[in-house]
Amino acid sequence: MSSSNYEEIWQTILSRIKQNISKVAYETWFRPTKALNLEGNKLMIEIPNVFFTEWGDARYVHLAEKIAAEVTGRPIKLGYKISPSSESAEEPIRHLLSDKTRHTPPPLPPRKSNLNKRYTFDSFVVGKSNQLTHAAAKAVAQSPAASYNPLFIYGGVGLGKTHIMHAIGNEVKRHSQKKTVVYVSSERFTNELIYAIQQGNSFSFREKYRSIDLLFIDDIQFLAGKDGTQEEFFHTFNTLYDAHKQIIVTSDRAPKEIPTLEDRLISRFEWGLVTDIQPPDxxxxxxxxxxxxxxxxxxxxxxxxxxxxxxxxxxxxxxxxxxxxxxxxxxxxxxxxxxxxxxxxLTGINTQSRIPLNIDRIVRSICKKYRVSKDDILSKKRTHAIAFPRQIAMYLARQLTDLSLVQIGKSLGGRDHTTVIHAIEKITEKTKKEEKFLTELVDLSNILSC
Known part of the structure; x- marks a missing residue:
């Protein structure tokens, strides 16, 4: 192909790349790009932001250059230029409610960001376990709503999800005090909604959360089972998204693993970038x-x-x-x-000589304590004497290993992830009601962690 047909060349390259990677990867890394020119052996590509050079280059540049060489018949090196039009829309949101409703709204209290100024990018330590999330967060802070909207961050307790969320907000406010930013936990969002309904003041609630530039919702998993709150958040999400406003959400698990979360919310969370934070090395x-x-x-x-x-x-x-x-x-x-x-x-914390924990070790300990066989645990038997220890095994596997719900189910008799979720909920509920059982479970966890 002629170098003057660089756009056609890039489209051919993209079509072949699409055949070699997942749909999610293609939509994330390649769909937002376009060719700028082809001079000699260098193909210049326009990318949305610097995040692509920090992460996408390391993962997919070799594949792209290999296919480019096949298409053009000569070695090709990719160059990058960040799009000059990556800023998010600035227009405020209007017409949230009908004109009739708008005539008598109660006055709004001063809107607070609820940001913790101690949580910044400078105080966030970057490592292999969080570098993707960090790069995505920096890109969002640089150009809200330009590329990763929504940004969904998930991971275990105490891994820095809330820190990175506040860091985005603080960085945005540092560059533009005019940006309206609100951070809120899902529990507080729910409580404010309930109070607004009780006071007949839904307008103020909607105005507060639908007329901002960036919305941060922490621990979204706690909306599970709250149909009314999910309904309100769904419409809040749509209003902000349609107005090109940024939405950032955190959870302790991936969207599809949150029980009783509506499919339409799961779908919207997956419109943007879903990224996890792992325990640090x-x-x-x-x-x-x-x-x-x-x-x-x-x-x-x-x-x-x-x-x-x-x-x-x-x-x-x-x-x-x-x-x-x-x-x-x-x-x-x-x-x-x-x-x-x-x-x-620090006497009492895990020692260096601990045995690496895996699901087989958990199953062996469960079998020994409850006097059942491994075959029973992995079987389809549903008697209480077998199902109960199996549920404990699922619970401990989730608490003490990095296995996903799907992996746990597969390892324990080929069960699906919904069975694992049910088991975790059953055991969690039992620990709340029975102090003796909670003590037994903690003792078992401590033994396995040694």
Whole structure:
């Protein structure tokens, strides 16, 4: 093909790329691009924002250049240029309700962002476990609603989801004080909606959440089962999205794994980018401890950071909690920070000699405690004597491993993820009602974590 037909060449390349990767990957990384020119062996591509160079380049550039060489018959290198029109729309939202309703709205209280100014990108430690989410968050903060709308972030407790959400909001406000930003937990969103309905003041509620530039909803999984709140949020989402306003959502699990969440909401969450944060690896854990020590002007020996990082592997919250515990111990006993002091102060946390936990080990422990066989656990038998231990195994697998609901179900007799969700809900409910059972479950978890 002639170099002057660079747009046709790029479309041919895209059609072949589409055959080699998933639909989600293609829609995320390649659909928003377009060719600018082809000079010699360099094909210039326009991309929405710098996020594409930070992540997409590393994952797919080799494939794209390989196919480009096949199409053109010569080696091709891709170059990038960020689109100059990546800013989000600025027009305020109008006509939320009928004219009749608009005539008598109660006055709105001053809108608060609810942002925590301590949570910034500078204080967020980036590692392999969160680099995709971090890059996406930076792109959203740079150009809200331009590429990743909505941005759905999921992961376990204490991994930094709320931090990154506040960081986006603070960065946006730093560059534009005129932007209206609201951060709210799903629980508070629900409570405000209930109060507004009770007071006959739905207008104010809708005006508050539908006339802003960025909406942050934390822990969206708590909307599960709340049909009325889901209905209200659905229409709020549509209003903001149609007006090119940015929506950021967090959850402890992927959209499809949230039980009783409406399909239409799941679908809308998947319109944008769904990205997860994993527990930090040891290098990132050390970096987090170092950052925390620097913020508190504390000289923390590397051997202590390594000891804590090797023994606290669950989440950032527990990692920082262990450091606070150590510092308090040193202060109260008037002793220097040493490795021996760290071992003394942190007695009871996981040790370096722990056995890697997998689902087989969980099943073996369950079988031993409840006197059932592994074959029984994996079977289709539904008697209480077998189903109950099986549900505990599913619950512990979710709590103590990184396996997804689908993987847990597959490992425990080829069951689907809805069965696993049901088991987790049953065991969770039982722990709330029976203190003795909760103690047994905690003891079992501690044994498995050793």
């Amino acid at each position: 040891v290098e990132t854990r050390i970096a987090i401890l170092n950052k925390k020590a620097e913020q508190d002007s504390i000289l923390l020996p590397y051997e202590i950071m390594l000891f804590i990082a090797n023994n606290v592997t669950t989440n950032i919250r527990e990692l920082e909690g262990s450091l606070i515990r150590l510092l308090a111990h040193a202060s109260l006993t008037n002793r220097e920070l040493t490795l021996d002091l760290a071992k003394e102060a």
